[in-house]
Amino acid sequence: MTLPEEEVAEELTPGVPGRGPRRAPSRGRVVVRRFLGSRQGAAGLAVLVVMFLLAFAGPLLSPWSYTDRDFTAFLQPPSADHWFGTLQTGADVYAVTLRGMQKSLIVGLLAALVSTALAALVGAFAGYFPGWADRTLTWVTDLLLVLPAFLILAIMSPVFGEGTWALFVLMLALFLWMVTSKIVRSMTVSLKRREFIQAARFMGVRPVTIIFRHVLPNLSSLLIVDATLNVSAAILTETSLSYFGFGIQPPDVSFGTLIADGSKTAVYAPWTFWFVAGLLVVTVLAVNLVGDALRDAFDPTSTRPR
Amino acid sequence: MAGFLARRLLNYVVLVAVAASLAYMLAATALDPRSNYADRTPKPPPAVIDAQLTALNLNDQVPLLERYAVWAGGVLHGDLGKSVTGSPVNDDIARRAGVTFRLVLLGMIVGSVGGVLLGALAAVRQYGWFDRVSTGLSFAVLAVPVVVLANMLILFATWVNDRLGTQVFLVSGEYTGGLDTGFWGSAVDRIQHLVLPTVSLSLALVAVFSRYQRNMMLDVLGADFVRTARAKGLSRRAALTRHALRTALVPVMTYFAFTFGALLTGATFTEKIFGWHGLGEQLINSIFTNDVNTVAAIALLAAVAVLCASLASDLLHAALDPRVRAG
Numbered sequence: 001m002t003l004p005e006e007e008v009a010e011e012l013t014p015g016v017p018g019r020g021p022r023r024a025p026s027r028g029r030v031v032v033r034r035f036l037g038s039r040q041g042a043a044g045l046a047v048l049v050v051m052f053l054l055a056f057a058g059p060l061l062s063p064w065s066y067t068d069r070d071f072t073a074f075l076q077p078p079s080a081d082h083w084f085g086t087l088q089t090g091a092d093v094y095a096v097t098l099r100g101m102q103k104s105l106i107v108g109l110l111a112a113l114v115s116t117a118l119a120a121l122v123g124a125f126a127g128y129f130p131g132w133a134d135r136t137l138t139w140v141t142d143l144l145l146v147l148p149a150f151l152i153l154a155i156m157s158p159v160f161g162e163g164t165w166a167l168f169v170l171m172l173a174l175f176l177w178m179v180t181s182k183i184v185r186s187m188t189v190s191l192k193r194r195e196f197i198q199a200a201r202f203m204g205v206r207p208v209t210i211i212f213r214h215v216l217p218n219l220s221s222l223l224i225v226d227a228t229l230n231v232s233a234a235i236l237t238e239t240s241l242s243y244f245g246f247g248i249q250p251p252d253v254s255f256g257t258l259i260a261d262g263s264k265t266a267v268y269a270p271w272t273f274w275f276v277a278g279l280l281v282v283t284v285l286a287v288n289l290v291g292d293a294l295r296d297a298f299d300p301t302s303t304r305p306r
Numbered sequence: 307m308a309g310f311l312a313r314r315l316l317n318y319v320v321l322v323a324v325a326a327s328l329a330y331m332l333a334a335t336a337l338d339p340r341s342n343y344a345d346r347t348p349k350p351p352p353a354v355i356d357a358q359l360t361a362l363n364l365n366d367q368v369p370l371l372e373r374y375a376v377w378a379g380g381v382l383h384g385d386l387g388k389s390v391t392g393s394p395v396n397d398d399i400a401r402r403a404g405v406t407f408r409l410v411l412l413g414m415i416v417g418s419v420g421g422v423l424l425g426a427l428a429a430v431r432q433y434g435w436f437d438r439v440s441t442g443l444s445f446a447v448l449a450v451p452v453v454v455l456a457n458m459l460i461l462f463a464t465w466v467n468d469r470l471g472t473q474v475f476l477v478s479g480e481y482t483g484g485l486d487t488g489f490w491g492s493a494v495d496r497i498q499h500l501v502l503p504t505v506s507l508s509l510a511l512v513a514v515f516s517r518y519q520r521n522m523m524l525d526v527l528g529a530d531f532v533r534t535a536r537a538k539g540l541s542r543r544a545a546l547t548r549h550a551l552r553t554a555l556v557p558v559m560t561y562f563a564f565t566f567g568a569l570l571t572g573a574t575f576t577e578k579i580f581g582w583h584g585l586g587e588q589l590i591n592s593i594f595t596n597d598v599n600t601v602a603a604i605a606l607l608a609a610v611a612v613l614c615a616s617l618a619s620d621l622l623h624a625a626l627d628p629r630v631r632a633g
Contacts, residue, residue: 101311142317146325148608150574154593155329155336155601236451240575244590245455256453263457267464277454294446 031221034297041293047286051279055101064092066099066253075269083093085271086164087261097276100253105283107169107238107254112230114173116180120223123184124211128192138185141178149175157246165248170235179237180226187222188215221298232284239280314620322609327589329605330598331370337596339364339390349456353384362388364598377602386606387599388517389592398588403607405480406577407596410569412500413507413576418562420508421515426551428516444513456506456579463502475502496544497631503580507573511565518561522554529553560619567615 025033035041036059059065061084070082071091078085084093126137153171160168191197192215200210216223235255241247241255258276264275339362343355350358359365363376380387388394399573424444428437452456463475476482476498487495526532527550535545574586585604592600 074469096355139321142321143324143328144549146321146612147328148605151329151589151601151605152332154590155332157593158336232449240452240453243575244578246593259454259457263453263460266461268459273457273461277458280451280454281446281449284451285445288445288449 031297035293038293040289044286044289051283055098055105057177058098062094064095066095078271084275087272093271096253100255100258103248104235104255105240108231110233111172111234112171112227115176115230116223119177119180120184120216123181124215127185127188128211140180145178153241154246172237176230176233184219186287187219191215191218225291225295228294232287235284239287318613320543322613325609326606330602333598333601334370334373337598339596340366342390342596386603390595390597395599399603402585405582409503410573413504414566417508417511418515421512422519425516425519426523429520444516447509447513452575456576459502459506477502480582486603503576506576519558522557526550528555559622562613563619567611602620
């Protein structure tokens with residue numbers, strides 16, 4: 001979502017004066033217009049912005065922080081004092097939920113970025129360099145597909161102690177990139193036969209430079225869409241792992257740990273479960289809508305009646 | 307074709323061997339069976355712990371490669387080793403594989419058939435009300451993780467049970483133990499247990515399959531051969547089912563095989579939450595009890611399942627698509 005905004009910013013900066021007003025619209029501008037023109041894209045983006053604001057600015061509105069305990073209110077329903085109610089420990093559900101949301105959003109975004117970057121690099125290098133490089137990279141990709149990701153992450157979980165969530169993000173990303181990398185590889189193979197790549201090769205441009213300057217930019221639409229959809233995949237995986245205690249470790253909280261705790265008390269204290277679950281579902285839904293709308297916006301052949 | 311399949315098979319076998327070995331090494335390094343003895347009262351003397359761990363091939367003072375060699379030698383003879391309690395892993399896994407298989411098979415059938423039907427119907431009337439509703443619903447379902455969905459189902463079931471005053475949905479286990487109501491009684495009991503886990507497994511599958519099938523179907527609907535089928539006088543229904551649907555099913559079949567392979571361990575969350583004693587539940591339990599051999603055995607099974615799935619998808623592809631057989 002940040003890339004189209006950057007493109008807009010680039011479009012708006014008065015960098016090229018002197019050109020006539022009848023300039024052909026650039027691809028970036030077309031994509032942004034198509035994206036914002038679609039109802040689901042605009043709605044998804046708006047919801048996501050609200051979610052980010054809520055996660056990072058919302059805690060300032062409440063007097064409670066996520067470490068506070070209110071010893072006068074255990075497991076109380078929502079009230080003026082505690083907007084989302086309190087947990088069994090007396091913790092404020094609003095504060096705890098937003099804290100968990102911060103963590104889940106950051107983990108999801110970073111894991112998606114890392115995994116898409118990994119997919120792009122491995123796929124492009126495997127596609128561009130046939131022979132042993134291709135065979136090795138493809139084999140590693142296949143191996144990671146065969147390894148059950150959940151199992152490896154769960155076994156590694158004792159390593160994710162307090163403050164090592166960056167490592168958790170890396171491990172999460174390590175199991176998200178394989179399928180995209182296969183697509184990138186096959187697209188690189190066909191791109192390599194195109195004239196502009198051939199021209200660059202015969203002019204003596206180094207292969208690595210060709211990959212970064214010519215191959216990857218031509219796959220940018222695929223990669224942007226993939227990164228977006230990976231955000232939701234990463235958030236969902238993080239939730240599932242943390243639910244069973246294999247992900248984010250206490251005292252840190254995330255959507256997964258909150259849902260695990262909330263589901264135990266959900267029958268008689270619904271506020272401990274439904275606020276977290278609802279926010280999670282809305283966030284993931286918004287990310288998926290943005291990803292879908294981006295895919296349509298990048299695809300020149302798609303026609304959606306809007 | 308046979309040579310191609312043989313090469314594929316060889317490659318897969320090597321992959322599975324490497325994957326299982328990696329999983330064993332990881333489990334053996336990261337998990338610590340010795341800590342299981344720390345909380346016992348009275349605490350057994352270190353020499354006894356060592357002897358027990360060595361007997362189970364779990365002693366962390368034996369070099370990793372030596373333990374690996376013992377484990378791999380056993381696996382080659384069909385022996386998956388012993389669990390931390392000393393019982394053979396083979397028996398346990400065999401029993402649990404049956405439980406998982408029953409759960410996954412039903413969920414998979416309901417999910418794929420439902421998804422394919424929904425997707426095909428949605429594609430035939432693109433942008434009609436049915437298409438819009440099913441698209442919206444599948445987006446909503448895909449945003450709900452299994453852990454949330456399963457808990458929502460349990461809450462819903464408790465609510466319904468309270469309202470009706472009888473136990474309509476049973477939310478824990480595969481069947482009620484010690485039930486003596488004859489064949490039909492126990493069949494009903496099993497179905498009551500089966501409904502919710504199956505729904506939680508298959509809802510997401512329905513959503514994925516319907517999206518996939520819809521896109522495939524839309525690609526095919528505009529194709530020349532469908533128009534030809536109509537032009538030679540077939541009714542719209544016959545052209546759609548006999549020509550369009552069948553062609554659009556080919557890629558979905560591949561996806562089906564892969565999902566089935568992945569689900570054999572992917573049902574972990576459903577099993578754990580609904581208390582089914584299957585492979586997935588055992589996976590989580592064995593990590594918590596530092597049960598290295600069981601973890602490795604399940605990793606091996608998962609890898610083998612993915613292998614079988616990709617082989618099956620190759621074969622299915624060849625069976626459904628004449629071009630693959632000719633080439």
